Amino acid sequence: MKVYPYKRLPGTVALRVDAVTVRAQREPPEQLDARARSVVERAVALGQAETAGWDTTRLTVSVTVPSGATEPGGPWTDVAVVAVLTERATNTRVTALLEPSEEGGREWRGDLSLLRADVYDRATLSAQVVATVDGVPGRVVAETSDDWIIDVRSDDAVRERQFDIREVGFRTGPSALRPFADVPWKVSASGRLPVVHINTDFEGMTGLLAAEGRTPAGLVNELLVSQMAADVWTAVFHAAVGDLEIEEDGSPMFPHDWRGEVLREMLPDVLPNLSLEDALRAVHRRRTGATGWTELQPNIHAAAARRAGVPKALSTTLLGLDRFNRKDAEA
Numbered sequence: 001m002k003v004y005p006y007k008r009l010p011g012t013v014a015l016r017v018d019a020v021t022v023r024a025q026r027e028p029p030e031q032l033d034a035r036a037r038s039v040v041e042r043a044v045a046l047g048q049a050e051t052a053g054w055d056t057t058r059l060t061v062s063v064t065v066p067s068g069a070t071e072p073g074g075p076w077t078d079v080a081v082v083a084v085l086t087e088r089a090t091n092t093r094v095t096a097l098l099e100p101s102e103e104g105g106r107e108w109r110g111d112l113s114l115l116r117a118d119v120y121d122r123a124t125l126s127a128q129v130v131a132t133v134d135g136v137p138g139r140v141v142a143e144t145s146d147d148w149i150i151d152v153r154s155d156d157a158v159r160e161r162q163f164d165i166r167e168v169g170f171r172t173g174p175s176a177l178r179p180f181a182d183v184p185w186k187v188s189a190s191g192r193l194p195v196v197h198i199n200t201d202f203e204g205m206t207g208l209l210a211a212e213g214r215t216p217a218g219l220v221n222e223l224l225v226s227q228m229a230a231d232v233w234t235a236v237f238h239a240a241v242g243d244l245e246i247e248e249d250g251s252p253m254f255p256h257d258w259r260g261e262v263l264r265e266m267l268p269d270v271l272p273n274l275s276l277e278d279a280l281r282a283v284h285r286r287r288t289g290a291t292g293w294t295e296l297q298p299n300i301h302a303a304a305a306r307r308a309g310v311p312k313a314l315s316t317t318l319l320g321l322d323r324f325n326r327k328d329a330e331a
Helices: 205-210 216-241 258-270 276-288 293-308 310-330
Strands: 014-023 043-045 056-064 076-087 092-097 107-115 122-133 136-143 148-151 164-168 185-188 195-199
Touching (some): 076 107, 076 136, 185 216, 205 216, 216 276
Parallel strands (some): 164 195
Antiparallel strands (some): 056 107
């Protein structure tokens, strides 16, 4: 435990990567879809970029700071929030000063630019709250406890491992899965990480998941994986909302683990006209109240589909299958 000779800001600093864009010289920028980011693993996979030879990337980040950071009368002044990216292999350190979404608000947002040449493999992204304390400027009064991994090589947005994906025959597997022998997969979000059980007894499932490239099977694979990811997003959202801690005044609090990051990622799409805190209160009120929860389900499913890249995968699949159909007709 570190001991500081000045007053520190209590509470949690939450960091999110909201968007990722890469660019090569004389090429238009490419914004990576949501599958390049994992809020559960807190990782970004820049290897998913289709732009060959990209040399710069821009990370759009947002940070939620404790409410005491900007309260009047506090022991700190000149509060600033900074995103910090570091990598030991190249001794790289890049910073970006974020801006508050509103005066005195808890949400700060901004962009951090990075050169591909500055990162050999994996960099760490964190956030710091900096202020003047006891007349001394530039003191770090709070920082993130859960950093993000920015991987410039990998196609998979993972930290140490992926979502727990288990291939098992539902007909002969664990008793909890046997009643679902007719479904291709089942998602469980009750543990430390979501678990996706893939049913190997479902005819053709194993071969389809192994398909790659722009073949018909490969196109369907892309759609299948995105739909599976949408199911994961839906499941983890419901798990997060169902496991909220409640303050003494009845207000729900964002969880500190992946559940909190999932809520911060999805709530702007579920209730787009509300702030994060107001959206969390509204969702909790609807879930525990007499009305409103059922009406919210289409928004939740739409938000999950966007995060999983279902619209893009569906469009790609339809265009690819149409191209194959035209070739068959011409033949």
